[in-house]
Amino acid sequence: MNNVFMSRQPLLNRQSRIIANRLTLHLGKHENMQDAANALGALDDIWTRSEKPVFISCGANKCDAGLLDWSAPDNAAIELPAAALLGAEGPDLVAALQTWQPTACLLFDAQATKALSVDVPFRFIAFDTTKFTLAQLKLLAARTRSYGMGIALNVQTSEDFRACMDGGMTAAAGWFFTAPSSQPAKSLNPAQTNIVRVLNLVRQNGEIRDIEAALKLDVAMSYKLLRYINSAGFGLSCEIQSFRHAVNMLGYDKLNRWLSLLLATASKDPMAPALMYTALQRGRLMELLAAELVDKAEHDNLFITGAFSLLDVLLGVGMEQALDAMRLPDAICDALLGNGGRYQPFLELALSSEGTQGELIAQQAAMLGLTADQFNRAQLQAQAFAEAMEF
Structure with missing residues (x-):
C-alpha cells in the first residue's frame, strides 16, 4: 500500500499572490523514490494542469533516478540537490533527466557551482533561506540569474519575504503570511x-x-x-x-x-x-x-x-x-x-x-x-x- 504522504507550501510573487505550489514527499520507513513516483503517478487523473508550477521536493529523503519513473506533467518542477547529481548515483540521475527532460530546479548548496556544469538545463535555482543570509541571497541571485529563476524557500517572516523580492528572487515559499502582521483591532471595520x-x-x-x-x-x-x-x-x-x-x-x-x-x-x-x-x-x-x-x-x-x-x-x-x-x-x-x-x-x-x-x-x-x-x-x-x- 502507498505510504507516501505529501505536505504543501505556497510560492508567492511580489504582489503577494500564490503563483506556484510546492509538494514535499514524506516516505514511510520501507518506501523509496520508486514508491514516490508511483504515488505521484496515481494522481495523474486529478493533477491540475495549469500555468502554476508545482515543485516536487524529496524533503529529507535521498533523491535518485527512481523518481524519474514518474511521467511528470509539464507544470511539475523537480527539485534536485546538488549532492544527488554529483554523488555515486549521479550519472544515473543525470541520464534519466536527459532522457525524460522534466522541468528541473537546482537546490543551491556548497556543491551547486559544480552541479551547474552538469549537462542538465535548470529552469529554477532554489535557495533555502535558513542557510543563507539575506545579503548572500541577493549576491547569489545575481550570480545565478543566467542559469534559472531564483526561488527562496522556507521564508519565515513578511520582512524576509520583502527582502528576498528586493534581492532579485522571483518567488518565495513559506507560510510567513499566515501570521498576524499587526496588533488585533478593537472592532470590525x-x-x-x-x-x-x-x-x-x-x-x-x-x-x-x-x-x-x-x-x-x-x-x-x-x-x-x-x-x-x-x-x-x-x-x-x-x-x-x-x-x-x-x-x-x-x-x-x-x-x-x-x-x-x-x-x-x-x-x-x-x-x-x-x-x-x-x-x-x-x-x-x-x-x-x-x-x-x-x-x-x-x-x-x-x-x-x-x-x-x-x-x-x-x-x-x-x-x-x-x-x-x-x-x-x-x-x-x-x-x-x-x-x-x-x-x-x-x-x-x-x-x-x-x-x-x-x-x-x-x-x-x-x-x-x-x-x-x-x-x-x-x-x-x-x-x-x-x-x-x-x-
Missing part, C-alpha cells in the same frame, strides 16, 4: 460589520427582502458575491443574475458558505490574496477529507471551519472577537478555538498538511481512517478548487 449582518440574516433564514436590503448597502459586496457564485469553482450550469436568483438556485445553506468567504475579502491586509487562496484551500480540503466520514449536511460547516481558520489574520481581530460577531454552530467555534469537537481532527490534519512533519500527517490521517492516496488526492483537489476561485 464597517464593511466587515455589514457582511456579518448579512451572514447572520442568512443563517436565520431571514426574509429575502431584508437580506437584499442589507446587500444594497454595499454594492461591492454584492458584486463580489455574484462573482464567487458564478466562478468556475462553483460549477453552476447557468449564470446567477441576482441575489434572489441565488437563493432560489442554491438555498440558504449554500449561500451561507459563500457569504462566509466574502467576510474574508473585506481584509485590508497586503497579504490578502494569498490568505484568501489558503482559506479556500483549507476549507475545501477539510470538506474532502471528511466526505465519507460525516453526514453530507455538515459538509458546508466543515468548509466554513477551514475557510475561517484564518479569519483572525484576515480581519485583523482576535479569533474569539471575530466569532462573537457571528452565530456559528458550536462545532465550528470549538474547532477554531481549539476546544475539541468533531471538526477539530479534520482541521488539525489540514494544518499539518502545511507543515514538515510527515509522521504526524500519517498518524492523524490514520486516526481518521484515511489512506495516503485519499489524503494526497484531497490536497490536489483542494488546490484545483482554490485556483478555480481566484480572480
Whole structure:
C-alpha cells in the first residue's frame, strides 16, 4: 500500500499572490523514490494542469533516478540537490533527466557551482533561506540569474519575504503570511460589520427582502458575491443574475458558505490574496477529507471551519472577537478555538498538511481512517478548487 504522504507550501510573487505550489514527499520507513513516483503517478487523473508550477521536493529523503519513473506533467518542477547529481548515483540521475527532460530546479548548496556544469538545463535555482543570509541571497541571485529563476524557500517572516523580492528572487515559499502582521483591532471595520449582518440574516433564514436590503448597502459586496457564485469553482450550469436568483438556485445553506468567504475579502491586509487562496484551500480540503466520514449536511460547516481558520489574520481581530460577531454552530467555534469537537481532527490534519512533519500527517490521517492516496488526492483537489476561485 502507498505510504507516501505529501505536505504543501505556497510560492508567492511580489504582489503577494500564490503563483506556484510546492509538494514535499514524506516516505514511510520501507518506501523509496520508486514508491514516490508511483504515488505521484496515481494522481495523474486529478493533477491540475495549469500555468502554476508545482515543485516536487524529496524533503529529507535521498533523491535518485527512481523518481524519474514518474511521467511528470509539464507544470511539475523537480527539485534536485546538488549532492544527488554529483554523488555515486549521479550519472544515473543525470541520464534519466536527459532522457525524460522534466522541468528541473537546482537546490543551491556548497556543491551547486559544480552541479551547474552538469549537462542538465535548470529552469529554477532554489535557495533555502535558513542557510543563507539575506545579503548572500541577493549576491547569489545575481550570480545565478543566467542559469534559472531564483526561488527562496522556507521564508519565515513578511520582512524576509520583502527582502528576498528586493534581492532579485522571483518567488518565495513559506507560510510567513499566515501570521498576524499587526496588533488585533478593537472592532470590525464597517464593511466587515455589514457582511456579518448579512451572514447572520442568512443563517436565520431571514426574509429575502431584508437580506437584499442589507446587500444594497454595499454594492461591492454584492458584486463580489455574484462573482464567487458564478466562478468556475462553483460549477453552476447557468449564470446567477441576482441575489434572489441565488437563493432560489442554491438555498440558504449554500449561500451561507459563500457569504462566509466574502467576510474574508473585506481584509485590508497586503497579504490578502494569498490568505484568501489558503482559506479556500483549507476549507475545501477539510470538506474532502471528511466526505465519507460525516453526514453530507455538515459538509458546508466543515468548509466554513477551514475557510475561517484564518479569519483572525484576515480581519485583523482576535479569533474569539471575530466569532462573537457571528452565530456559528458550536462545532465550528470549538474547532477554531481549539476546544475539541468533531471538526477539530479534520482541521488539525489540514494544518499539518502545511507543515514538515510527515509522521504526524500519517498518524492523524490514520486516526481518521484515511489512506495516503485519499489524503494526497484531497490536497490536489483542494488546490484545483482554490485556483478555480481566484480572480
